[in-house]
Amino acid sequence: MKIRVLGSAAGGGFPQWNCNCSNCDGVRRGTVKATRRTQSSIAVSANGEDWLLVNASPDLLAQIAANPELQPARQARDTGIAAVLVMDAQIDHVTGLLMLRERGAPLPLYATDAVWGDLGTGFPIGPILSHYCGVEHRPIALDGRPLDIPALPGVRIDPLPLLSKAPPYSPHRAAPQRGDNIGLVVTNLATGRRAFYAPGLGQLEPHVLEAMRGADLLLVDGTTWTNDEMIRLGFSKKTAADMGHLAQSGENGMIAVLDSISGARERPRRKVLIHINNTNPILIEDGPERRVLDEHGIEVAYDGMTFEL
Ligand code: MLT
Numbered sequence: 561m562k563i564r565v566l567g568s569a570a571g572g573g574f575p576q577w578n579c580n581c582s583n584c585d586g587v588r589r590g591t592v593k594a595t596r597r598t599q600s601s602i603a604v605s606a607n608g609e610d611w612l613l614v615n616a617s618p619d620l621l622a623q624i625a626a627n628p629e630l631q632p633a634r635q636a637r638d639t640g641i642a643a644v645l646v647m648d649a650q651i652d653h654v655t656g657l658l659m660l661r662e663r664g665a666p667l668p669l670y671a672t673d674a675v676w677g678d679l680g681t682g683f684p685i686g687p688i689l690s691h692y693c694g695v696e697h698r699p700i701a702l703d704g705r706p707l708d709i710p711a712l713p714g715v716r717i718d719p720l721p722l723l724s725k726a727p728p729y730s731p732h733r734a735a736p737q738r739g740d741n742i743g744l745v746v747t748n749l750a751t752g753r754r755a756f757y758a759p760g761l762g763q764l765e766p767h768v769l770e771a772m773r774g775a776d777l778l779l780v781d782g783t784t785w786t787n788d789e790m791i792r793l794g795f796s797k798k799t800a801a802d803m804g805h806l807a808q809s810g811e812n813g814m815i816a817v818l819d820s821i822s823g824a825r826e827r828p829r830r831k832v833l834i835h836i837n838n839t840n841p842i843l844i845e846d847g848p849e850r851r852v853l854d855e856h857g858i859e860v861a862y863d864g865m866t867f868e869l
Pocket residue numbers: 570571572650651652760803804
């Protein structure tokens with residue numbers, strides 16, 4: 561089973577088009593040691609030919625171009641993207657669905673009822689695509705059963721409900737619903753190896769920690785270093801926690817959480833931060849924050865990073 565990071569940045573990407581923070585300005589000018597990143601998405605494959613796209617980023621077309629496996633060219637019109645799963649209805653995770661409109665057949669789309677509802681109302685991608693390829697909604701029930709994904713034989717996907725909020729344009733923004741945000745446990749049934757993926761992880765509920773303890777690969781929320789990062793830079797009035805993200809530093813931050821789930825295990829566990837906001841100092845590859853991560857055995861995802869499980 562392969563997992564390919566298509567986009568490792570949070571919403572806005574790195575550099576963000578209108579941002580001149582020291583990271584964005586520095587990477588544009590080449591004055592800092594940092595690497596450009598596109599917006600949040602991974603792809604999973606059992607056979608290296610058929611892929612489940614997990615989150616459809618606004619940068620999807622560039623990501624397909626950068627990953628030729630997603631275009632196997634078996635016929636005049638073709639794609640390696642057999643189906644899409646979206647983990648929430650946020651702009652950075654669903655906008656790319658519109659870019660798939662030229663498909664010849666309806667797009668199989670795995671989404672919870674809460675997310676599918678938002679994609680029929682607040683951000684009506686479903687109704688829009690009905691005028692093009694159409695969408696075949698495959699509900700994610702959150703009833704404890706794994707998803708049935710024919711494109712991924714031998715791979716089990718278990719969705720987990722996460723506490724967070726629907727996007728600002730959701731009709732139920734003020735009344736969070738189960739299924740607004742999910743995490744995934746992706747297991748290769750042949751090797752028993754599993755990944756836990758949650759690009760937005762504001763609160764570590766017991767069922768989430770349990771799933772993390774059982775994983776060989778943790779691909780988790782790396783949005784900000786400090787909770788008030790965006791406020792201090794004058795870019796937002798919201799903390800990371802307000803946006804459903806757990807900052808890395810601090811007593812109960814992501815580094816502390818990842819340390820706490822260490823412990824002895826047969827196979828080494830990789831801990832990788834993903835969905836990194838352009839303001840995050842961990843983007844500076846020779847910076848002090850990156851050294852702190854190194855000391856804790858934590859990696860930073862980059863576009864194209866690939867895991868074989
Ligand atoms: C998030 O991850 O909190 C959202 O993607 C934020 C955004 O869309 O700007």
